[in-house]
Amino acid sequence: MNITPRRTFYACAVFFQIENKAHLCYHFGIVSELSDIKNHIIIKTKGGFNMSELIKSDYSALSFNPFDKIGKQWMLITAGNESGLNTMTASWGGMGVLWNKNVVYIFVRPQRHTLGFIDNSDYFSLSFFSEEYKKALLLCGTKSGKDCDKVKETGLTPAFDENAPYFKEAETVLICKKLYRQQLSPDSVVDERVFKEYNDDYHFVFVGEITEVLQR
Numbered sequence: 001m002n003i004t005p006r007r008t009f010y011a012c013a014v015f016f017q018i019e020n021k022a023h024l025c026y027h028f029g030i031v032s033e034l035s036d037i038k039n040h041i042i043i044k045t046k047g048g049f050n051m052s053e054l055i056k057s058d059y060s061a062l063s064f065n066p067f068d069k070i071g072k073q074w075m076l077i078t079a080g081n082e083s084g085l086n087t088m089t090a091s092w093g094g095m096g097v098l099w100n101k102n103v104v105y106i107f108v109r110p111q112r113h114t115l116g117f118i119d120n121s122d123y124f125s126l127s128f129f130s131e132e133y134k135k136a137l138l139l140c141g142t143k144s145g146k147d148c149d150k151v152k153e154t155g156l157t158p159a160f161d162e163n164a165p166y167f168k169e170a171e172t173v174l175i176c177k178k179l180y181r182q183q184l185s186p187d188s189v190v191d192e193r194v195f196k197e198y199n200d201d202y203h204f205v206f207v208g209e210i211t212e213v214l215q216r
């Protein structure tokens with residue numbers, strides 16, 4: 001006698017929260033005996049959906065080491081509007097006080113596609129992300145908006161402040177009003193070591209006044 005084993009489809013999903021992130025554990029499969037299930041239990045976790053929204057904050061609520069935040073964690077410089085934006089990764093920059101204003105300094109090489117967007121806007125934004133977005137930042141730092149759609153390729157979600165675009169997945173966003181733009185000049189270099197960073201493509205420095213702080 002030919003007995004066809006009864007097959008059962010099963011699926012289970014559990015949502016849980018760790019700190020501010022929602023995680024989804026799920027598993028599904030087909031078993032012919034219940035005892036098979038234990039051989040199937042390889043939980044797949046899809047995780048890290050941010051549960052909290054970015055909310056307007058104040059510069060006094062910022063607490064980080066700027067050397068790590070910019071130099072190691074990196075940031076996205078974004079400019080444009082709803083009809084077109086571009087973003088690029090940056091790890092050179094600074095924050096401080098100038099002309100009695102809280103400011104950021106960013107350094108953008110002339111060949112960057114983002115430069116035109118910054119030049120054509122009164123504002124730009126700096127978006128800082130948690131570690132899980134490092135791959136997205138690497139993509140934005142190795143591909144040019146001239147050749148691809150970085151928003152589409154990274155899956156990041158642009159949001160539009162009244163003054164500058166930024167990304168919803170960010171942990172911290174600084175909206176900055178341009179105050180100053182100048183190209184660095186070889187004539188002003190005082191230490192030879194600086195020259196090894198250049199092939200005639202001296203950065204444009206932008207000083208931006210921090211007009212809005214968004215944080216989770």
Ligand SMILES: Cc1cc2nc3c(=O)[nH]c(=O)nc-3n(C[C@H](O)[C@H](O)[C@H](O)COP(=O)(O)O)c2cc1C
Pocket residue numbers: 074086087088089090091092093107108109111112113114115137138140141142143144145146
């Ligand atoms: C970690 C990292 C840091 C970077 N920092 C800067 C920077 O501070 N200034 C800059 O001009 N380019 C920087 N770049 C390079 C640009 O992000 C890269 O050339 C990017 O593709 C430019 O994109 P765009 O042409 O769409 O503007 C960095 C790249 C990486 C990966």
